Amino acid sequence: MSGSGVERGQRAVFCGLTGIIWLHRKIQDAFFLIVGSRTCAHLMQSAAGVMVFAEPRFATAIIDERDLAGLADANAELDRIVKQLLARRPDIKLLFLVGSCPSEVIKLDLSRAAHRLSTQFSPAVRVLNYSGSGIETTFTQGEDACLSALVPDLPAADREQPANLLIVGALADVVEDQMRAVFAAMGISRVQFLPPRRSTQMPAIGPGTRYLLAQPFLADTARALEERSARRIDAPFPLGADGTSAWFKAAADAFGVDAGRFERATDAGRQRARGALGRYRELLAGKRIFFFPDSQLEIPLARFLAAELGMQILEIGTPYLHRAHMACELTALPAATPIVEGPHLDKQLDRCRELKPDLVVCGLGLANPLEALGIATKWSIELVFTPIQGFEQAADLAELFARPLVRRTRLVA
Numbered sequence: 203m204s205g206s207g208v209e210r211g212q213r214a215v216f217c218g219l220t221g222i223i224w225l226h227r228k229i230q231d232a233f234f235l236i237v238g239s240r241t242c243a244h245l246m247q248s249a250a251g252v253m254v255f256a257e258p259r260f261a262t263a264i265i266d267e268r269d270l271a272g273l274a275d276a277n278a279e280l281d282r283i284v285k286q287l288l289a290r291r292p293d294i295k296l297l298f299l300v301g302s303c304p305s306e307v308i309k310l311d312l313s314r315a316a317h318r319l320s321t322q323f324s325p326a327v328r329v330l331n332y333s334g335s336g337i338e339t340t341f342t343q344g345e346d347a348c349l350s351a352l353v354p355d356l357p358a359a360d361r362e363q364p365a366n367l368l369i370v371g372a373l374a375d376v377v378e379d380q381m382r383a384v385f386a387a388m389g390i391s392r393v394q395f396l397p398p399r400r401s402t403q404m405p406a407i408g409p410g411t412r413y414l415l416a417q418p419f420l421a422d423t424a425r426a427l428e429e430r431s432a433r434r435i436d437a438p439f440p441l442g443a444d445g446t447s448a449w450f451k452a453a454a455d456a457f458g459v460d461a462g463r464f465e466r467a468t469d470a471g472r473q474r475a476r477g478a479l480g481r482y483r484e485l486l487a488g489k490r491i492f493f494f495p496d497s498q499l500e501i502p503l504a505r506f507l508a509a510e511l512g513m514q515i516l517e518i519g520t521p522y523l524h525r526a527h528m529a530c531e532l533t534a535l536p537a538a539t540p541i542v543e544g545p546h547l548d549k550q551l552d553r554c555r556e557l558k559p560d561l562v563v564c565g566l567g568l569a570n571p572l573e574a575l576g577i578a579t580k581w582s583i584e585l586v587f588t589p590i591q592g593f594e595q596a597a598d599l600a601e602l603f604a605r606p607l608v609r610r611t612r613l614v615a
């Protein structure tokens with residue numbers, strides 16, 4: 203178990219718009235229309251970089267003070283943009299209006315706009331809204347806001363049907379396929395994913411739905427699912443050989459899968475993952491790591507690095523600490539691991555400089571100054587863009603931490 207404290211102070215994080223970069227690739231018939239400023243458009247262009255497709259599935263409708271001379275004009279302008287977009291792109295079945303933080307945009311009521319446009323374009327296109335605003339949020343909260351916007355609209359599960367399992371959190375398709383195969387081997391066949399790959403495959407939920415979080419930053423989505431009577435399965439997150447195993451075991455227990463069948467379904471994957479982690483353990487054991495708060499993946503990552511690779515955790519900064527969702531993770535951390543919720547940036551930087559870690563996990567903004575101090579860094583955003591969940595990805599996850607250390611050794615040698 204760990205020791206934790208709370209600090210409140212300035213932080214340096216990306217905003218929730220960032221989530222669009224992975225969400226637009228996941229839901230293949232959705233489009234994300236950011237209602238924002240030129241700053242938002244620039245952020246998306248530079249963050250998405252080379253990942254933009256020929257026919258991108260996101261764009262920014264730039265609203266500035268001039269447009270808001272009359273709110274009615276701004277709404278008419280938004281309606282005009284949406285109409286034009288949908289006429290040009292009949293492949294769009296689900297349109298998200300994504301709010302942002304500039305004061306001009308905050309004045310616009312996007313939920314009313316979404317309702318109005320949904321009525322107009324239904325049933326061909328559904329229009330929903332959420333906020334990707336950067337005020338007091340972290341970049342992964344964009345996904346939480348997007349998924350929680352989907353939940354009230356999910357179809358109701360048939361009460362006559364047996365319980366179904368819902369995996370919550372955007373995962374790479376390849377990871378989903380691997381997980382589905384393991385659940386099938388355990389005899390759990392009624393498995394769905396949120397978000398789905400297409401808006402026509404929305405999962406049905408109800409009192410018989412048990413859900414398993416695949417990502418640790420989905421507090422609002424979990425709340426919305428519980429309002430629809432779905433029940434969470436308490437589990438760690440599927441990172442590493444043992445973490446993934448425990449995640450599957452939690453589902454197995456919830457669905458009454460016997461121990462023998464669970465072992466048969468998971469043993470090969472677990473052994474492969476443990477074997478692949480061996481050489482990273484040699485590289486990383488004993489290395490000292492420090493986390494700045496960014497993705498909300500910090501606690502599960504630290505648990506994996508300490509328990510499966512023998513790294514020493516100096517401090518875990520996390521933007522928020524959801525004690526219920528993190529319960530299994532917290533008990534698996536080494537005793538007295540310092541956890542600071544919402545750390546004060548300057549104070550945390552002081553602690554980091556003093557402790558001189560071998561590796562720091564942080565946002566992009568901190569990486570260069572820390573590297574200049576001679577500290578190897580890992581960008582936390584990479585851990586969200588890369589498939590890291592499940593048995594087959596355990597070694598890739600370890601590699602992400604080994605690479606900056608190996609590179610630095612080469613530079614120093």
Ligand code: SF4
Pocket residue numbers: 217218219238239241242243245301302303304334335336337
């Ligand atoms: S939503 Fe706010 S923080 Fe994000 S890019 Fe736009 S202006 Fe910047």
